[in-house]
Amino acid sequence: MTGDTVDGPVRTNGTLVTLGTPDFKSYVQYGDIYKVPGYGNPNFESGSAQLSQSDINSMNMSMIASQYSKQINTAIASPSNISNYSTPVGLDLSGVYNNLVNQLWKDYGFSYSNNYKWKSGGSYTLSTLVKMFKNDFHSWASDSGYIDQNGNILWNKLPSVIYNDYNNVISAIYGIPSLQVTFSPGNSGSNANTITISYGIDTSNAISAIDHLRTDVNMYSYKYNLYSIGPYLSGNYYPNYYNPNVYDVLVGYANPQWQKLLQINPANSVPGNSTLTIESGSNQLLGLSNGSGPITFNFNGVIKTTSDLVIGDGTDQIVSGKYTLYTTSSSIINGNIIYNYANQLFGANSSKNNWTNSPVSTSQVAQIRLATGTDALNIVSNYDIALSNNMPQYAKIMASLYAFNGTFWYPNYANAQWNRNTGQLFEFGSMAQYEGGQLFGTYSGNSLITGYHLYYAFDWRNLSGMPSNMYGTPSAQGKALLLAVRTTF
Structure with a gap:
């Protein structure tokens, strides 16, 4: 717009x-x-x-996703095996999810009657929440005329994005035992970040997934809204559905209390030699024996998980090095993400407030592109990549974003204003998503009234695989995204 x-x-x-x-x-x-x-x-x-x-x-996106999945799985290893690799290798944390559920939260659930706290013997386990959602969605499909005579949902009559949204919600609910990734300045003399990975119960991705489904249902102007799994619209009330619903339970849960799982401390740069330091009590979650000390390995910057992913803790994340964060579920970005070389260019000293608290200009984009920085980040999700509700007015995301069966969006787009003003979202990198759309703001006529104006700036380093020694980016090694860009010239 x-x-x-x-x-x-x-x-x-x-x-x-x-x-x-x-x-x-x-x-x-x-x-x-x-x-x-x-x-x-x-x-x-x-x-x-x-x-x-x-x-x-x-x-198409399914082809890109298939190529990417094959590529990423050749570049990672479990924590128990990473020290056996002489070539750079990434960290596969897929097993952590199962260990979290089996060891810590097997019999736990949400309690609707006790301030939604996560506690033993709670009313709603993950599987119970998924069952509630499926039942509610089936009721909506039935009311809307999308059920056959055998009681099956007529998916072929619904847009494919609705089907993807449905699967996204289920994946995000099961992914509620989440991982959080934060970046902090490296050790003395290091040109790379210390990465901290924590675990906790976080419902933000699941809430965003339901919001996305409801948004798409509304956009397609179906006769019936998904009242049963989200906030009611004024004048519409179905008391039989209110028992409570999945959305109520998820929204009612308090902010997660993150517990550290591990830290990765690079010796100098990434890819390069790094030390994996395991937090006390986390050995079993990582599939390691008790008493395992720090593990030295050649880290290629790739981290894979099957849990929902939370990137950042609400503060500015300064990325120094080359990284890929990949989840088979959904991701949410919580705060600005800025490459270190860009931060040095514009904001390391007294001008930092101008960098974080003002919109990006065309001249600044030109300076970023002329800089010789090598910092890079890929954020890759099988489903959505969302922005948290507490993003600043002038949001900065410096990363390449890939949402194979979902979208990159801002769930709070219909409500967000800053002192009654709109904002700017600056995204520097590249982007591939199954579904696009006006999911960052609302407008009257051709004027924005809530949310963000968008400034997408392509990182031309992607044309060479950004860079050739970075593992995990779908544009590396002449793969699909690189070909997609080249076909435009």
Whole structure:
């Protein structure tokens, strides 16, 4: 929409919807285009073209996701095996989720009657919450006429995004035993971050997943809303559904109390020699014997998990080094993410407040691109990547984002204002997502009234695999995303 800037090549296999005069600085390809009548036209500075059906068939998210999954699994190992690798290797924490559930929370659940606290003997276990959600969704589908004579949901009559949203909710509920990743300045003389990974009960991804499902249902203007699994709209009330619902239980849970699982301390840079320090009492969660000391290994920067992922703790995350965070579930970003070389360029000294508390300009983007920084971060989710509700007015996300079966979005887009003003979301990197959409703000006419104007700036380092020694990025080694970019020229 008017006020949004996309500074890099764009491709969508679906329909590009434009409102007013958004500025596209590089070449744009689309399956179809819809210009909202009466509100101007998009500015395609470098031209645009419609994709043929053969073009669309040649490049899709399922292909990219399949290639990525195969690639990432060749670059990781469990904590018990990482020291056996002479070449750089990533950290596979997939087993931590099962250990968390089996060892700590097997018989625990949410209690609706006791301030939603997570406690032994609670009313709602993870499987119970999923069953509640499935029942509620089935009731909605039945009310809406999407059930066959055998009681099965008619998925072929619903958009594929609804099916993906449905699976996203289930995955996010099961992923509630979550992992949090934070970055802190490296040791003396180090050019890389110390990474801290903690575990806890976090419902934010599951709440966002339900919000996303409800948003898509509303966008498709179905006759019945999902009242039973989310906040009621005024004038609509179905008392038989209120027992309470899944959304009530999730929203009622207090902020998580994170417990440290491990720290990764690089000797100098990433990829490179690093030390894995295990927090006291965490050996069994990592599949290690008691008394295991620090593990020295050649860390390639990749961390994989099957839990929901929370990135950041509400403070600015300064990324120094090269990393990939990959979850087979969903991710939520909690605070700014800024590359160290960009922070040094604009904000390491007295000008920091200008960097964090003001919008990014075109001239600043040019300076970032001219800098010789090598810091890089990939955030990759099988489903959504969401922004937390407490993001600042001028949010900065410096990372490449991939949501294979979901979207990158801001769940609070319909309510967010800062002193009655809107904000700017600056995203520097690259992006691939199954579903796009106006999920960052609301507007009246062609004016933004809540949420963020968008400034997407492509990181041209992606064209060379960003960089060649970085493991895990889907653009590495001439893979699908690199090919997708090259086809635009």
